[in-house]
Every structure is written in C-alpha cells, then in structure tokens.
Amino acid sequence: MKYVEQGTWPDTMRSFSIMRCNHCSDAPCVTICPTSALHKRSDGIVDFDTSICIGCKSCMQACPYDALYIDPHDNTAQKCNYCVHRVEIGIEPACVVVCPEEAIIAGDLDDPGSRIAAMVAAGDLTQRAVERGTKPNLWYKGAELANIEPLAATRSNDGGIWRDSAGIENSWLDVDLSGSDTETTTPSRRVTDDAGHPRVVYAIDFPMPWGWRVSSYFLTKAISAGIAIAALVAVLFGVAIESMWMRVTAPFLGGVLLLLTGVLLVWDLKRPDRFYYLLTRGNPSSWLVRGSWILTAQAFAFAVWFLAGAFEQEGIVKGAIWLSAIIGLATAGYTAFLFGQARGRQLWNGPLLVWHMIAAAFAVGGGISLIFSLLSETTAELERTGSFSSNNLALGTAAFTWTMLIGAVALGVLALLEAGQKHGPDAAVAYHHMTRGAFAFEYWIGLVFCVISPTISAVAVLLGTPPVIGAAAGLAAMIGVWMVDDAFVKAGQSVPLT
Ligand code: SF4
Ligand code: SF4
Structure with missing residues (x-):
C-alpha cells in the first residue's frame, strides 16, 4: 500500500493505492532472470520457482514497479503470483476475496464476457509506467496521479x-x-x-539491491579485459613477445582478475550455493548468462596465452593475445547490455554505457600494464643490459601509455556526452543525484582520477617524463573508474519506483 x-x-486528502506485480505481457523480469526462476505461464501469470532462484536480484532491477523482494527466510526473490494455487482450482486470489470494499477486481482479460474485460474496454483507467514497454496487465480506476x-x-x-x-x-x-x-x-x-x-x-x-560488490566487479572485469587489450596494442606497436609480461605475467594477472570478478559475482548472490545454475540452467535471453559464457571464453583465452607463453610458442601467444583482446571487448562491454535489461533503472539504459565500459578497460588496462610491466621488465632489463633504455621496454611503455591515454580521453568525452544527453524523467533525477546530489563528490573526484590525472601523466610520459609517473596515474585511473562506476550504480537505484 x-x-x-x-x-x-x-483541507487535506489521503489516497491509497496497491502497488503489486502487473503480470506484464512483456515482462523484463522474465527476460533478465538467469535461471528462468521467473517465468510466464501460458495463462499469462508471471510465476516464480524459488527452488532455482540464485538470488541475483536482477529481476528487482528489471521490474519498473518494485514488485519483487528478497524473502529473508530463504533468500530468494518473491512477489505476487496471482495466487496461482487458488486460480488453478477455480477460486479467486485471496486479496480479492478478503477485500471488504470489493476494490480489487480480478479475472480473465481474454474473456470478453468477464467483468474485468468490460471495465478495461470501457476505458477511463490508468496504468503505471506504460512508457517502459512492459505491457502491464493491471489497471487503476480513479487513482490519484x-x-x-x-x-x-x-x-x-x-x-x-x-x-x-x-x-x-x-x-x-x-x-x-x-x-x-x-x-x-x-x-x-x-x-x-x-x-x-x-x-x-x-x-x-527498500535496500538498494546492488552495491559495492557490483561496482568492484565492474573494475576487476575492466582490468582483466584491459590487460588483453593493452597487450594487443603492444603487439601492434611491435613489442617483442619474449618479455615476461607479454608471455606469462599478463595472462596470469588477467586470469586472477577474472577469478576475482567471478568471486564478487558469486558473493553478491543471495544464494551463492546455487551459482552454477548460471551455467546448468542458463536462460539464454539473460545477459547475466551470456556474460558468464563470455567470462568463461575469456578465461580459456588467457589459459591458452599463458601456456603458450610458458612454453615459448611465440606464434600461439600472438594468436592468443588477439583472441583475448577481442573477447576482452565483450568482457568489458557486456554489462552494458545487462544493465540495459534493467528496465527499472532508466539511468542504466543509455546508449553510451557500453562505450564507457570499453573506455574504462583501455584506461585501467593500460595503467595496470604500465605498473606491472615496469616492475617485471625493469629488473629483467637491468640484468640483461645494465640500463632501462632498451627498445623493447620503451616500446612497451609507449604502447601501454597510449592505451591508457585513449581510454582516459574517451572517458572524459563520454562524460561530456552524457551531460549533454536528453534523459528520461527517472534518468534525469538519477543523473542529478549522481552529478549534483548525494553521489556528486564520488563522481567528480572519480572523474579527476580516471580522466584528468591519467591524461596529463600519459602526455608527460610520452614527452619524456619517467614512466613511473604514468604508472602512478594508472593506479589513480583504477581508483577513479571504481568511484565513477560506484556513483553510477548507486544513483541508478536512488530513484524510487513506487
Ligand atoms: S516486471 Fe514487475 S510487474 Fe511486470 S511481471 Fe515482472 S515483477 Fe511483475
Ligand atoms: S533473484 Fe535472480 S534468479 Fe532469482 S528470480 Fe530474480 S532474476 Fe531470477
């Protein structure tokens, strides 16, 4: 209520309305649910099966009506299911029967003779958030706007x-x-x-369903993908495959970050014991499931790269770097499509998100590659040549610095484009909260860290400043990307739906 x-x-008036599941004809909660725990029955009721719910809370982000909640007893998503157990034996939902004012009318919309169908046909009814395209099957008569x-x-x-x-x-x-x-x-x-x-x-x-674990998962995934992308840029720059970084350290670190991504994902589930349902009971329409396929492919590519590097198979390493970088673009970007399925969060549905995620992968991938390659290569270079000036190290530094620079500049441009976008009503409120309200400090400081700091430092390194400046900016870029994404994740959920 x-x-x-x-x-x-x-002279006051108080009005009451029931907020509940609309049993939408085009139900985004069903599309996004990774295990089909939420499903549409042939009679139109959107029902749920708690025995296969993994508690990912995606449905809560997808539903524009706040109709779902996590049951604290078994940590699974639940909602009104139109009392299917009653409807199946020919009696009305409990709320209809118990209401002393007959304020709830239920029935079969496909039966033109039913009272509900006649009311809908007569018009003069309103619905909630029809602009979200969910085709809700709940109408309000005489409700206050x-x-x-x-x-x-x-x-x-x-x-x-x-x-x-x-x-x-x-x-x-x-x-x-x-x-x-x-x-x-x-x-x-x-x-x-x-x-x-x-x-x-x-x-x-309502608690915000997603918090710091999701923001952190954005970052670990971006770093993992970015390592592969930066390595490909280095190959294109002509960096030799012989170095430790290019052969084994990069794929190893990429794999570790990928593992961390998986840990954060599972940790955020309300039923982590069922995480493997993502693969065994996967709903192919859900980007959570598609994402798990992409992450698996990324892990495979890193494994090939690492093994080929360990056995010094230069040709295979090059191929694996190409493969890892291409899959890396998908690893970095797929979450934008998952967030696009979250139709309850308008701020997340914008067309720029996928580019933001790929740009972030460039910025943090270039940054971390600078840090680790300097650490590992410097020692090796010193042992071999007695100086830091070997061509390979210089080329690698340039490649990683350029990768970070491209990412940081793109992040800045995308932030400007987002500011100039015409947002829908909910997205406008969320964007306002992110840039001028509760999350503004985190957002703007984050942008300084991931746009301004790496841009200035990268230009300085390319002009001859010691690469350690670029490595420090790489660290700042990672912190900045986390802050910006955390503000984005929280602001998107800061607009109540009921
Ligand atoms: S999107 Fe929300 S209102 Fe629509 S069927 Fe799913 S839970 Fe119900
Ligand atoms: S919490 Fe996840 S698995 Fe459970 S019903 Fe919602 S979307 Fe499906």
Whole structure:
C-alpha cells in the first residue's frame, strides 16, 4: 500500500493505492532472470520457482514497479503470483476475496464476457509506467496521479509515518539528496513539502539491491579485459613477445582478475550455493548468462596465452593475445547490455554505457600494464643490459601509455556526452543525484582520477617524463573508474519506483 496526502490542514486528502506485480505481457523480469526462476505461464501469470532462484536480484532491477523482494527466510526473490494455487482450482486470489470494499477486481482479460474485460474496454483507467514497454496487465480506476506516478509526489525527510527501516542497509530513503533541486526539471522526491503538494506519507524502505560488490566487479572485469587489450596494442606497436609480461605475467594477472570478478559475482548472490545454475540452467535471453559464457571464453583465452607463453610458442601467444583482446571487448562491454535489461533503472539504459565500459578497460588496462610491466621488465632489463633504455621496454611503455591515454580521453568525452544527453524523467533525477546530489563528490573526484590525472601523466610520459609517473596515474585511473562506476550504480537505484 502506498499512502499519498495532498492539501494543507484542515483541507487535506489521503489516497491509497496497491502497488503489486502487473503480470506484464512483456515482462523484463522474465527476460533478465538467469535461471528462468521467473517465468510466464501460458495463462499469462508471471510465476516464480524459488527452488532455482540464485538470488541475483536482477529481476528487482528489471521490474519498473518494485514488485519483487528478497524473502529473508530463504533468500530468494518473491512477489505476487496471482495466487496461482487458488486460480488453478477455480477460486479467486485471496486479496480479492478478503477485500471488504470489493476494490480489487480480478479475472480473465481474454474473456470478453468477464467483468474485468468490460471495465478495461470501457476505458477511463490508468496504468503505471506504460512508457517502459512492459505491457502491464493491471489497471487503476480513479487513482490519484500522485499515487501512480512516483515523480508526482514528494517524500518527507523522515520517511513518513510508520517507517519500517529495521535492518535495511543502503535504503534509498537514507540517501542524502539535500543537494537536489525540486524547482528544476530534475526534482528530487526527498524533500519536506509544506505547500500542500502531493507527498508520500507511507512507503516501504527498500535496500538498494546492488552495491559495492557490483561496482568492484565492474573494475576487476575492466582490468582483466584491459590487460588483453593493452597487450594487443603492444603487439601492434611491435613489442617483442619474449618479455615476461607479454608471455606469462599478463595472462596470469588477467586470469586472477577474472577469478576475482567471478568471486564478487558469486558473493553478491543471495544464494551463492546455487551459482552454477548460471551455467546448468542458463536462460539464454539473460545477459547475466551470456556474460558468464563470455567470462568463461575469456578465461580459456588467457589459459591458452599463458601456456603458450610458458612454453615459448611465440606464434600461439600472438594468436592468443588477439583472441583475448577481442573477447576482452565483450568482457568489458557486456554489462552494458545487462544493465540495459534493467528496465527499472532508466539511468542504466543509455546508449553510451557500453562505450564507457570499453573506455574504462583501455584506461585501467593500460595503467595496470604500465605498473606491472615496469616492475617485471625493469629488473629483467637491468640484468640483461645494465640500463632501462632498451627498445623493447620503451616500446612497451609507449604502447601501454597510449592505451591508457585513449581510454582516459574517451572517458572524459563520454562524460561530456552524457551531460549533454536528453534523459528520461527517472534518468534525469538519477543523473542529478549522481552529478549534483548525494553521489556528486564520488563522481567528480572519480572523474579527476580516471580522466584528468591519467591524461596529463600519459602526455608527460610520452614527452619524456619517467614512466613511473604514468604508472602512478594508472593506479589513480583504477581508483577513479571504481568511484565513477560506484556513483553510477548507486544513483541508478536512488530513484524510487513506487
Ligand atoms: S516486471 Fe514487475 S510487474 Fe511486470 S511481471 Fe515482472 S515483477 Fe511483475
Ligand atoms: S533473484 Fe535472480 S534468479 Fe532469482 S528470480 Fe530474480 S532474476 Fe531470477
């Protein structure tokens, strides 16, 4: 139930609406669910099977109606399933039967003789968030706009009456949006409103489903992919395959980062014991599943590269570097498609995200390659030549510096393009929170670290400054990418959907 008040005492009105699953005809929760735990039955009901849910919370990001929650008892996603156990034996859902006012009408929309079908045919009904393209099958009659449309009502700073926030971490109600401006086209719903405008007085606290583990997974994945991309740039620069970095250290480190990516992914599941369902029960329409295929392919390419390098098979190493870099582009970018399936989070659905992720891989891949190649090659060079000036080391430094520079500049350009984009209503609020509200500090400092610092340092290195400056900027780029992505992940979830 959502309570909304409007007016100024004593001329006030409170209205109530039920927020629940819409049993959408084009249900994004079904598309994104990696194990098909959520599925559409032939009668149109969107049902769930808790026995195969891995608790990835993707459905909570995909549903634009906040209809799903994680059951704290068995850590699986659950929602209204239209009381299928009752409907199957010919009786109505429990809420319909128990409502003393007959405020809930249920029935078969395909039966023109049914009461519900007649009501829908008569028109004069509203639906929630139809612009998301989900084709919801729930209608409201006589509902206040402020109940149906979250942006039409403000929120009280204390969360409203009877706020139940026990044990909720990262609730969006706790997000400090004091920097937000309600007078502009990017209103925050986190303000006290004494002017009689519609305001939410009772809502449930929801934790943000995804937090630092997801932001960290962005980074580890970007570094892993970036190592392969930077190595390919080095090959194109003519760097010899004989060095330790190019033969074994790079694929080893790439593999370790990939492993860390998997650990973070599994750690974030509410049912980590079922992580292997991603492969054994994979729903091919889910980018979570496609992503797990891509990560597996990336691991395979790194393994080939490492083994060929260990046995000094130069031709195979070169081929494996090409393969790793091409798969690396997919490794870096696929999450943008997963976030694109999260139709409840408009900020994440933008067309620039995939390019941001690939640019981030260039920036951090070039950065980490500079750091580690300097560490490993310098010692080797010193032993061999007594100086740091060998051609191979210089070429490698140039290749990795250019990779970092391209990534950092692209990240900056993409941030500018994002700023100039026309965002949808929810995305505008989320973008406002990210750049001027609660997450602005993290976002802007992150941009300084991953755009300005590596750009200046890379140019300096290319002009002859010692490469250690570039290596330091590579470290800054990694911190910066994490901060920017963390702000992005949190801001995307900071806009309540109910
Ligand atoms: S997207 Fe949300 S409202 Fe639509 S079927 Fe899935 S859970 Fe229900
Ligand atoms: S939590 Fe993940 S596995 Fe479970 S129903 Fe939601 S999307 Fe499917």
